[in-house]
Structure formats: C-alpha cells, structure tokens
Amino acid sequence: MSISGKSTLAGLVAGAVAAFGTAGVPSAHAAYFAGKTMKIVIPFGFGGTYGKYARVFADHLPAHLPGTPNIIVQEMPGAGGVKAMNFAYNVMPKDGLSLLEPIDTCVIVQLMQADKVKYDVRRFTWLGSSNQTNNVMVIRTDAPGHSVEALMKGANAIMGSTGPGSDGTIFPRLAAGLLGFSGMKVISGYKGSAASMLAIEQGEVHGAAYNWLAWSSSVPHWFSGDKPVAMPFLQAGLEPDPDLPDVPLLGRLVAAADKPLVDFVSTNGTLGRGLVVPPGAPQAVIAMLRTAYDAMNADPAFKAGLDKLKLRLVAKDGKTIQEVVDKAIDGARPEIVERANVLIYGAKG
Structure with a gap:
C-alpha cells in the first residue's frame, strides 16, 4: 500500500x-x-x-x-x-x-x-x-612516531581521515594540541574507514583514529604475531576500553585543567x-x-x-x-x- x-x-x-x-x-x-x-x-x-x-x-x-x-x-x-x-x-x-x-x-x-x-x-x-566504544589511534609499528613518548619528542606521524567532522580528524588534532605532537599531521578525504585502513596498509599514511571496534573487526591480524603491522597507542573515552586496559587514556595524560575538554570530546563513545x-x-x-x-x-x-x-x-x-x-x-x-x-x-x- x-x-x-x-x-x-x-x-x-x-x-x-x-x-x-x-x-x-x-x-x-x-x-x-x-x-x-x-x-x-x-x-x-x-x-x-x-x-x-x-x-x-x-x-x-x-x-x-x-x-x-x-x-x-x-x-x-x-x-x-x-x-x-x-x-x-x-x-x-x-x-x-x-x-x-x-x-x-x-x-x-x-x-x-x-x-x-x-x-x-x-x-x-x-x-x-x-x-x-572508545576512539583509538592506531599507527604502523614502523612509523617514526609509534608511541606517545616519541610523538611528544616531535616524531612524525601522518594520519588519514574521512573529513573535518570525523573522529579521524578530531582526536589526532586534539591530542596533538594537548600533548605537543608537533610532528603529527592529518590528511582528509578518505571515503571511509576501510579506505584509510587500506592507505595505512599500503604505507600511504602512518595511522588513523577510529572506534576500537572498527579496528578489531576489520584488521585484527594487524595486532597479532611476532611482528604486528600496527599498534593502538592512545585512546579517548571516559574509561579505558575493556579490550585495551594498557593503552594510555588521553584524559589521564593531560593537565587537570584540560580534562573537562577531553570529557566533552569523548561524548561520541556513548552515542x-x-x-x-x-x-x-x-x-x-x-x-x-x-x-x-x-x-x-x-x-x-x-x-x-x-x-x-x-x-x-x-x-x-x-x-x-x-x-x-x-x-x-x-x-x-x-x-x-x-x-x-x-x-x-x-x-x-
């Protein structure tokens, strides 16, 4: 009818x-x-x-x-x-x-x-x-800046993103500003997470930021074995993701005055x-x-x-x-x- x-x-x-x-x-x-x-x-x-x-x-x-x-x-x-x-x-x-x-x-x-x-x-x-689920930054293990410590010292990291309104732009830029990742850059324009993950695999970019489920359901093989392709190195959320208890939480690394800002940006995990x-x-x-x-x-x-x-x-x-x-x-x-x-x-x- x-x-x-x-x-x-x-x-x-x-x-x-x-x-x-x-x-x-x-x-x-x-x-x-x-x-x-x-x-x-x-x-x-x-x-x-x-x-x-x-x-x-x-x-x-x-x-x-x-x-x-x-x-x-x-x-x-x-x-x-x-x-x-x-x-x-x-x-x-x-x-x-x-x-x-x-x-x-x-x-x-x-x-x-x-x-x-x-x-x-x-x-x-x-x-x-x-x-x-939490937003998680993942980076190739052979990237110059593949840890929070290396990035805080100015190591380079090129992150792929779908556009300015996405997690892939918001989280890396926020973390870069709060933690001093001066060598981190974001390239936008990928059609979706699958496209940017392919770019990581092909070495076009070093990493990206997506919810943890996108990573664990699409490329779980990246994170296993003696020589993993990539690694999760920073997450944003109100609490650590149950799957990632040892991955640093952005809100616990920033100054106390900036924690409300991180909590505000972390609302996406609840939605x-x-x-x-x-x-x-x-x-x-x-x-x-x-x-x-x-x-x-x-x-x-x-x-x-x-x-x-x-x-x-x-x-x-x-x-x-x-x-x-x-x-x-x-x-x-x-x-x-x-x-x-x-x-x-x-x-x-």
Missing part, C-alpha cells in the same frame, strides 16, 4: 494512535509499514562499522516492525559525515520510513563547526544505540552506532520504531548477526541516548568549546 498525500498519512497515524497499546499487532500499525521500503542513510562508505551495523539493522529491524517492511541502506559520505547529517535534518522525508545512522561526533561538530552544520542534534529522535529519525516524524510512528529497536537489541538473532561480522552489542535505549545528547549540548561551557575549536580547527568557534 502506498501513501499519497498528507491526509492518508494522517489517517494511518491517527489509526495507529488509537490502536496503540492493544494486544497483538494492531491492523493500523501493520497498515502503516506493510509493503513499504524503508531506508537507512549512513554517513560513510559501506566498508566501515557504520555500514556494517546498518546492514545488520536492515536485516533484523523489520522482524520487529508490524507489517515487516523491507529496509535498504544508502551511503552518503562527505565532510566527515556532516553531509548526511545535514541531508537527514533538512531533506529526508519526515514519515518515519527514512532513518539515519548519525555520526558519533554529531554533538562535537555542532558545537565547533556551526558554519558547516545545518542541523540541531537535539531535534533528531534517537531510537537507540547498539554499541559504545556509538544507532539510528535516529529526522524532526517532524509522527509520534505514533516514533513509538513503534523505538519499541522495535529495543526488541531488536534484545533479539538473539540480532546478536548473532553482529557476531558474524565481529561486531559488539552494547545496547542503550533511545531515551537514554537523547538525554546524553541534550545534556552535552546544553551543558557545554563556551570556554571549553572555544579551546577545542582552537586546538582542532585552528580558530575560534
């Missing part, structure tokens, strides 16, 4: 509202999604964890939605993920059939790159998250990999989507799908993530945002 015009949409939503909460699967719910093709937009290429999680979402979310719609995934890389964020906020249909897997740096970018951002992350509705609906979607549809997302996170089949791709499941509901986002935006002190802008982008916000 197709939706043609606002009156039809309103009628279906009204029916869903009236039926919501009744036993079984109300016909109004099934009618809204049945026969439809939903879309998940991802902000980077398919090869990284955004693409991998999106494909598992697309495989398993329909089973928990009435009417069992089909879901396809569309990549929209550009500007470190900001292109997809802006598109979802301003252009994406508001019917709840189009979803976005947001960049985990969306809060940081909104506060520090206001001239490039055309969204307010607080107005997206978060369905939930399925993973939280992780999840889905949002653009502002304006009907509340009844949002309720169905949130219920379905929670059910998916609790489904053993979903966990098995993630396991096949070596992905981790750390579930949080949409309300919890929404509160984290609102608190981060509303509580960001201007002086912290300004200092972060200077360190990362070389200019005041």
Whole structure:
C-alpha cells in the first residue's frame, strides 16, 4: 500500500494512535509499514562499522516492525559525515520510513563547526544505540612516531581521515594540541574507514583514529604475531576500553585543567552506532520504531548477526541516548568549546 498525500498519512497515524497499546499487532500499525521500503542513510562508505551495523539493522529491524517492511541502506559520505547529517535534518522525508545512522561526533561538530552544520542534534529522535566504544589511534609499528613518548619528542606521524567532522580528524588534532605532537599531521578525504585502513596498509599514511571496534573487526591480524603491522597507542573515552586496559587514556595524560575538554570530546563513545529519525516524524510512528529497536537489541538473532561480522552489542535505549545528547549540548561551557575549536580547527568557534 502506498501513501499519497498528507491526509492518508494522517489517517494511518491517527489509526495507529488509537490502536496503540492493544494486544497483538494492531491492523493500523501493520497498515502503516506493510509493503513499504524503508531506508537507512549512513554517513560513510559501506566498508566501515557504520555500514556494517546498518546492514545488520536492515536485516533484523523489520522482524520487529508490524507489517515487516523491507529496509535498504544508502551511503552518503562527505565532510566527515556532516553531509548526511545535514541531508537527514533538512531533506529526508519526515514519515518515519527514512532513518539515519548519525555520526558519533554529531554533538562535537555542532558545537565547533556551526558554519558547516545545518542541523540541531537535539531535534533528531534517537531510537537507540547498539554499541559504545572508545576512539583509538592506531599507527604502523614502523612509523617514526609509534608511541606517545616519541610523538611528544616531535616524531612524525601522518594520519588519514574521512573529513573535518570525523573522529579521524578530531582526536589526532586534539591530542596533538594537548600533548605537543608537533610532528603529527592529518590528511582528509578518505571515503571511509576501510579506505584509510587500506592507505595505512599500503604505507600511504602512518595511522588513523577510529572506534576500537572498527579496528578489531576489520584488521585484527594487524595486532597479532611476532611482528604486528600496527599498534593502538592512545585512546579517548571516559574509561579505558575493556579490550585495551594498557593503552594510555588521553584524559589521564593531560593537565587537570584540560580534562573537562577531553570529557566533552569523548561524548561520541556513548552515542556509538544507532539510528535516529529526522524532526517532524509522527509520534505514533516514533513509538513503534523505538519499541522495535529495543526488541531488536534484545533479539538473539540480532546478536548473532553482529557476531558474524565481529561486531559488539552494547545496547542503550533511545531515551537514554537523547538525554546524553541534550545534556552535552546544553551543558557545554563556551570556554571549553572555544579551546577545542582552537586546538582542532585552528580558530575560534
């Protein structure tokens, strides 16, 4: 069944509202999604964890939605993920059939790159998250600067990044500014984490910064054996990743006055990999989507799908993530945002 015009949409939503909460699967719910093709937009290429999680979402979310719609995934890389964020906020249909897997740096970018951002992350509705993980800098073992100590002495390190709004730019530049990595440079423009990892393997760049799951699920062989190809040498998060207890945590290396700045930039680890609906979607549809997302996170089949791709499941509901986002935006002190802008982008916000 197709939706043609606002009156039809309103009628279906009204029916869903009236039926919501009744036993079984109300016909109004099934009618809204049945026969439809939903879309998940991802902000980077398919090869990284955004693409991998999106494909598992697309495989398993329909089973928990009435009417069992089909879901396809569309990549929209550009500007470190900001292109997809802006598109979802301003252009994406508001019917709840189009979803976005947001960049985990969306809060940081909104506060520090206001001239490039055309969204307010607080107005997206978060369905939930399925993973939280620290951002980790990895570097080739044959690079001149392959440790914090070497980089603090001025050793060179060229880091690959997808764009200015990505972890791959934000974390290296922040660490360079706070710890004095004068020889660290960032090259942007890679389509996704897979492309920059290939560049590392080919010796085009020395390293990059991504969430730890991107590294451990894509190139675990790099970190094993007598002569590992690369090594994790610095992580950003509120606590060390359980897999990396011995890798230095940025927040424990900086001066006490700079710890609030590091904590602010570390909010991305909490957001992780999840889905949002653009502002304006009907509340009844949002309720169905949130219920379905929670059910998916609790489904053993979903966990098995993630396991096949070596992905981790750390579930949080949409309300919890929404509160984290609102608190981060509303509580960001201007002086912290300004200092972060200077360190990362070389200019005041």
